[in-house]
Ligand SMILES: NC(=O)c1ccc[n+]([C@@H]2O[C@H](COP(=O)([O-])OP(=O)(O)OC[C@H]3O[C@@H](n4cnc5c(N)ncnc54)[C@H](O)[C@@H]3O)[C@@H](O)[C@H]2O)c1
């Protein structure tokens with residue numbers, strides 16, 4: 001399998017590539033060829049990472065190619081992890097960020113359209129991830145939009161640990177947690193359908209003030225908390241979530257449970273069709289499915305609508321920049 005990773009010389013790339021090469025992404029039976037994409041200034045560092053990958057003598061790693069050209073990097077790709085993005089810097093407005101990233105994700109979408117394998121699966125990690133995925137998908141008209149996803153698995157994993165800690169339970173006791181909306185501070189981590197050890201999480205926790213005042217903001221702003229503590233944004237946990245996302249996509253989700261991923265909306269739950277929004281999802285046969293028929297209470301409705309409204313604004317902004 002050809003796995004293309006963009007931003008390969010960055011900090012997430014450094015945490016991600018070794019896990020892919022060791023077989024944790026696609027399984028212990030699947031040899032992997034890595035195709036690394038960097039900007040020209042990043043190529044030398046990517047070559048250094050490739051030297052280290054060689055030094056691991058991973059039995060499943062069948063080769064490494066390094067590119068500064070998107071068309072070549074995505075040629076034949078079965079899985080594409082779009083990590084490289086333009087980070088927000090001081091004084092940069094949201095519009096500037098969207099415009100700079102449009103300059104990255106438009107040509108990458110075109111390159112995926114031109115040469116990726118029939119079964120291509122794309123995960124966008126680089127922020128703003130949902131809207132970057134939308135831009136890439138809209139420039140790949142021959143690839144089903146369902147193959148373009150954005151990462152909210154890190155938010156999901158963050159929520160699992162916060163809830164488990166509050167309940168004095170293990171993360172493995174928790175099922176049916178969900179992240180809705182944008183991978184941003186407006187996201188809605190939802191415990192209303194979750195169970196802990198088979199009991200409703202809302203009953204086990206029985207503390208709505210904690211849910212609203214601590215749990216939701218802690219999960220939604222965890223990225224900023226990591227940046228403040230580490231002096232750099234999350235990297236190993238982001239790489240871990242990317243591995244989890246693709247692993248679930250390829251291998252399916254366990255019976256009776258679901259996970260969270262940002263996928264194209266079919267209009268479910270009032271999320272406008274075409275937006276790439278996080279939903280509770282299951283995976284089977286290499287396809288994501290939005291969990292149907294969940295009851296959405298009034299509090300959840302307001303939170304979902306707010307995050308989805310932000311996604312709509314981002315879409316309108318990139319549309320007005322001519323990026324869709
Ligand atoms: N969705 C999530 O949950 C999540 C979590 C953590 C980080 N992120 C985002 O992931 C992105 C990467 O984070 P990082 O810490 O690795 O950043 P980083 O700055 O360490 O690395 C990014 C790399 O991308 C490269 N790059 C830039 N433009 C490129 C292009 N057009 N093609 C190929 N490579 C390119 C850069 O040269 C750099 O090496 C950021 O946008 C970050 O905000 C998302």
Ligand SMILES: O=C(O)C[C@H](O)C(=O)O
Pocket residue numbers: 127154222223224226233234
């Ligand atoms: O929050 C950020 O800016 C980085 C990343 O998206 C994260 O969630 O850790």
